[in-house]
Amino acid sequence: MPILRRVLSWALVALMCLAFQASAQDNGPDYAAWERLASEVEADLELGQASDLRLENLRSQVAIWRDNFLEASEANAARIETLQSQLDALGPVPEEGQEEASEITQRRKELTDRLAFLSAPVKQADEAYRRANGVIGEIDDIIRARQADALLELGPSPLNPAHWGQAWEDLRSSLSKSWAELERRWASDLLRNKAKTQLPAIILLAALGFVLLTRGRGWARSLARGADKFGRNRRAVWRFLISLGQILLPMAGIYALTQAVLVSGLAGPRWSLFLESLPVWAAVLLGIHWLAEWAFNDDDSIAVMPLAPEERVKARWFSDVLAALYVARGLLEVLIQYDRFSAETLAVIEYPLLLLSGLYLFRLGRVRNDAAMVGSKAAKEGDAGLFRLRFARLLGRAAMVLGVVGPVLAAIGYLRVGSATVYPAIASLAVIGAILVLQSFINDLYALITRQPDDQNENEGLLPVLAGFILTIASLPILALIWGAREADLTELWTRFREGFQIGETRFSPSDFLVVVVVFVLGYMLTRLLQGALRSSVLPRTKIDQGGQTAIVSGIGYIGIFVAAIVAITMGGLDLSSLAIVAGALSVGIGFGLQNIVSNFVSGIILLIERPISEGDWIEVNGVHGTVRDISVRSTRIETFDRYDMIVPNADLVSGTVSNYTRGNVLGRIIVPVGVAYGTDTRRVEKILMNIARDHDMVLMNPAPYVVFRGFGADSLDFEVRMILRDVNKGLSVRTEINHQIAERFTEEGIEIPFAQRDVWLRNPEALTGEANKDEGAPE
Structure with missing residues (x-):
């Protein structure tokens, strides 16, 4: 398929770049050869008549040179930095009229000459890099403009009946040529005799292919059913691995059959191209069918898309039809490679496939858009299931829109726009389905490795979430190629990533970021190890209290993380002195907007x-x-x-x-008030209270407890028992126990604990007497 070919070509270009850079790093760039290539490319760009293929080839060559120049521009960086620091150590150049020692002047000249000598190749490489970068930018602009013009070109409408007859005649002629080629080669005695010499290999490959094609899927299903006796996590992992056989075994069978035909030598150029593409088409059909079975499985523990049970059969059927239409378009592309059809014929013969693809894409999107959570796996997964449901509905709406827009545009005459809308949408749905299925497998594998219970939610771990994120990032280049991005666009992004970015006079590359991350992680780990050693081994053997130990461990943690960050940034190549302006701006922000946070931090x-x-x-x-x-x-x-x-x-x-209350020690005083009735012997009460306080285990004898006769209250004689406890945290229980003992001893000694009493004085009692008499004389 075109996408696979583009991926392979992209990988080949990357390998060529690496090989060229490895050979060029030994001797440095050949600027004479570069000048010849650059002049040739610039001449082609000025003429503006080079084909896209030639421009792509020239661009790949210039990109290799650009990568070489980037490496050369970073050469001698350490030595140049050392020489510059030596010059800075000598101080500034004296102004006119000022003199300096002749030794310093001579040393400054030597260092300056050496610095200029080492900087010359770097500046030359930087100039060549900028020239190559500009040439690549011009090529990209030209190719993008041509692609946009070709995409938006209005062609003939496939709905015009005037084009139907010629289109049918061209298609019939193409199929006739293919059949005639097969008949012509079969009629050749030489080719038949050659095929007879290869008959054993042909029979073996054909038999093997037939068996694998007809029985492979059944064998894989039988092995998968054998996992029913396992637990959920182990069963899920086993089923996934065995289910891959439903793709690999039939594909191996189809490959064996195609090789049997190719070995015979009876296939001509047309049929050879068809047979070479046949395994790829089989992979598309089997792969999408496999993805649909996993994504829309009837078993909720396997399905990854939250659809209602009655909708899953429809979704699987629509997916299979879309895969067949996608393969049919690939078959049509094979015919187009040999037969140069006119624009009218292309529009007529491609439109039925495009219309059917848009129709079934719309129907599949409608199924996903109507996804329900009742009884589905999403209802049991909480937020993860709700997100998956919303994502499925978003995909459904997008598929419905694209399924309508593509055929409509193609009917108007924008066939390329319609094709670039529908078919990439189908491939994108397949990629997204693969991501969801693989993430589900990683969840099950993680649950199996960590021995999680079968009834536990597999999405609770951080590793499965990170795995899903990594899968999503890895799929972005594939999705970009599907939607029309060039391999050069991806290589350009990778070059920009390797080039890094520049802050001031310092350039940062991905290796610098990697150094920063590794050094910081190592520093963080060492800090945590030091904290653990202090907390468990060193500090417990000192006389420092628990609060002091906690403060030391926390302080070392903050200092260690700060030092690790400083060291990591410095080793990454960032000059901290260049951050003075940023620090000044931050100080203003801190002074106005973050003063409360800073105040709390300092506190x-x-x-x-x-x-x-x-x-x-x-x-x-x-x-x-x-x-x-x-x-x-x-x-x-x-x-x-x-x-x-x-x-x-x-x-x-x-x-x-x-x-x-407990700073330094846990000693503390409690006060227990008590009152006795008037007429009670106060000395006797004091003695009883003192004995009760002294007999309690939590009360210290030094300082000794003390009983205070506070005075004469309104209802009682008031006393207080004041005691110093060994642990003031137990003051409430001690107070309760002391009150119980006081009540018991006072009862034994016949001492009364009074309660409040009040005398009520009536100001005019005769009025109340008169009212009572009236009530007695009233008639009943």
Whole structure:
């Protein structure tokens, strides 16, 4: 097929480029040969009569030279940088009227001459690179303009009946020539005798091909059914691998049959081209059928497209018909290669295939657009299933639009536009289906390797998501070729990627990015290893408290990541001094828009260094009590006693008032108030309360507990028991236990704990008496 040929030719050009660069790196560019080629190309461009094929060939040659010049322009970069730094060390050139030591002047001249000598090849290569880049740009502009003109050229309408007769005659003549070629070669005694000498090989290849073609798919299905006894993940992986046999075995059979015919020597040029393309067409038919079975499978655990069960049969049928129409167009292209049909004939014989392709593309898009989630796999996959459903509907709408627009444009006379609309849409749907099926297989394989339970969602891992992203990126060049991009366009993108970009006087290439990423990852890993060693082995053996250990580990983490970033950027070739302007602009933005974030960040550093609070401390902030659980550079997480998290900006902790009840130790005082009735022996009450406090295990004897006789209350004699506890975090339970013991001892000693009593004084009781008498004398 054309796409496969374009991919192969692109790969061949890339290999030629690599070989040329490998041979040219030893001796440097041959500028005389380049001058001859550049002059020839520029002359062709001025005339404007070169064919597209010649322009493409010239472009590929110039692109090889350009890559060679790019390599040469980066030669001696390290030595040039060293010489420049040596010159900078000597200081600026003295102004007129000023003198410097003769040794420095002589050394400056030597370094300048050496720098000019090493810079000359670099400048020459850079000039040649820019010239080659300009030539390539001119060639690309010419070819794109020609392609646009050819695509938008208005041709004859296939609906004009005046063209039908001639088109039918041309098609019949082409088929007759093909049949006549076969008859002519069969009538040749020489060719028949040659075929007889190859008869054993022909029979073997034909028998092998017939068996594989007729029995291969059945064998693959039988092996796949044997996986039903396995668990879900293992069964899915096994079925996928075995199902590939439904493509490979019949393809091998068709290839064997075509080789049997080619070995016989009876196939002429027409039939040889047909037979060479036959395995490719078989791959298209079998591959799309296989993709349709996986994408629209009746089993929800296998299907990757969320369709209603009754719609999946239709989707599989439409996919098979589109594959057959796609192959039929390939067959027509083979005939066109030998028979130069007129524009009218091409329009008439291609339009029926295009119309049917657009019709079935529309119907397939309508099926996807009407996709329902009821009982489908998407309903069980949450957000992933919903995204897949929306994506399927988007594809359906696009297929419906393209299926209508393409045939309509072709009917008007824009046959190339119609063909460039419908057939790439069919191929794109196949590529997207392959991506979805492969991603589903990677999900199952990941679940099998990680031994996930069969009922667990396979989309929970990060690796399957990354695999899907990589598959999508890898498919972009294929989709670009499908939609008409030239191989040169892709190679140009790759060249631009290898060339990198320039910041100031520094050029960054993909290798620089790779160095930055690798160095940063290594620095990050070393930082994490150092943090782990400190946390588990070093710090626990010191006398530093837990909060201090956490602060040290966090600080080393921030410093390590910062140093790793600086080292990675420096090794990548970025001069940090060139970022001064950017840093100045950022400082203005920080001063106006990020001042709260910076304030919290600085406050977090202060908290980690001064450690007024630490993880595990009981603190009070804005009237809320809680335990510090985590201190980050921006905020602190406090878990309240009601078991919810409160996020406090670090600036509030530094600038506000914070009560820390357990800073340095967990000792703390609690106060238990109690009242007794008037008339009770206060000395006796004091003695009882003191004994209760001293007998509790959590109460310290130094400082000793103390009983305070606070005074005479409105309803009772008020006392307080003040105690220092070993662990103030247990103050609530100690308070409860002390209250229980006080109630029990007071009951044993006959001491009354009073409750509030009030006397009610009536200002005019006679009025209430009169009202009562009236009520008694009232008639019933």
